[in-house]
Amino acid sequence: MTFLFTLYLFLLGLACGSFFNVVGLRVPLGQSLVAPPSSCPSCGQRLAARDLVPVLSYALSRGRCRHCAAPVSALYPAGELAAGLLFVWAYLRFGLTAQGAIGALLASLAVIVTVSDIRYMRIPNKVLLAFAPVLLALRILYPGEHPILYYLLGALAGGGLLLAVALISRGGMGLGDVKLLAVIGLVLGWPGTLLALMIGSLAGTIGGSIQLRADKRSGDGSARQPIPFGPYLALGALIAYGCGDALIDGYLNLFT
Structure with missing residues (x-):
């Protein structure tokens, strides 16, 4: 069955x-x-x-x-x-379970964002606005072990951190990524959101390095193409949602 x-x-x-x-x-x-x-x-x-x-x-x-x-x-x-x-x-x-439904919604958002960001280097507001209220409602109804404030802080921390990066980099980080991580924060809460950002940044660094090497080998190294960050954030979010607690506990145990 x-x-x-x-x-x-x-x-x-x-x-x-x-x-x-x-x-x-x-x-x-x-x-x-x-x-x-x-x-x-x-x-x-x-x-x-x-x-x-x-x-x-x-x-x-x-x-x-x-x-x-x-x-x-x-x-x-x-x-x-x-x-x-x-x-x-x-x-x-x-x-x-409700957590399974939230995971499927997060996966759906990840696929849409990845397709859009790879093709157009854009994360549409309409997509984020469609998912955000549904995910927020599910978190209010099924908060799990944490109060709703835990997830609202995740949205604030995720969006706030990337907004600061976007302002400092002066265009190096798109506002679509900022909004995406804020929506992800509604699902993960504040520790999981930071973990998703760390994983996404690491994956983005590796992926970007591979792309730069491929461009150099093909003779296009002089014209650097922008690297979409949304797919890497989505990957980090899925990993953090699936095994974030275990990863955070394992990391903290290294210092105890």
């Missing part, structure tokens, strides 16, 4: 991931989520149902449009697969 339900959640996550791609790609441009129908960005041909099966359509077409053979971004199947795996993770980690 557990296997069948896990499989169901994976398939549900794949389907939701397809929608999350649409949200992440259309909302920053101010486009409708329902019109026009999905089409090839190269030739404009409307996609049929066979072209819209999550992950499988991409694999069968070998990552190319059936009509014009133009390459299709791997971002599409990556978002779908990530959503499927993260839905399963939330269930296996927390079960059918």
Whole structure:
């Protein structure tokens, strides 16, 4: 029974991931989520149902449009697969509980933000405003072991820290990242938010270094591309939500 339900959640996550791609790609441009129908960005041909099966359509077409053979971004199947795996993770980690539902919502936000930030270097306010009240309501109803102030301080600490960084760096940090960490703070509380920021910063440093090396090898080292920080913050948030208490306790035990 557990296997069948896990499989169901994976398939549900794949389907939701397809929608999350649409949200992440259309909302920053101010486009409708329902019109026009999905089409090839190269030739404009409307996609049929066979072209819209999550992950499988991409694999069968070998990552190319059936009509014009133009390459299709791997971002599409990556978002779908990530959503499927993260839905399963939330269930296996927390079960059918409020914490599991919050984990699935956090995963959904992470996928949308990652798609949007990678494609446009933007984290849309509309997406954050859609998730923030839902996550806040769930935290009020299901605060767990902590009072609601614990999570409000997380939002204040996360948003405040990155806002200071954004002001000091004079554009080096986007305000979308500031708002994202504030929303993450509603889920994690203040210690978990700091942990998410630390993990995200470490992952971003590693990812940025790899990207710079790749640019140099390809001859593009002179034109440095900005590095989206949202995906790394999302990764840090998911790790902190899943095992933050264990990581913090393990760190503190090093000094006792």
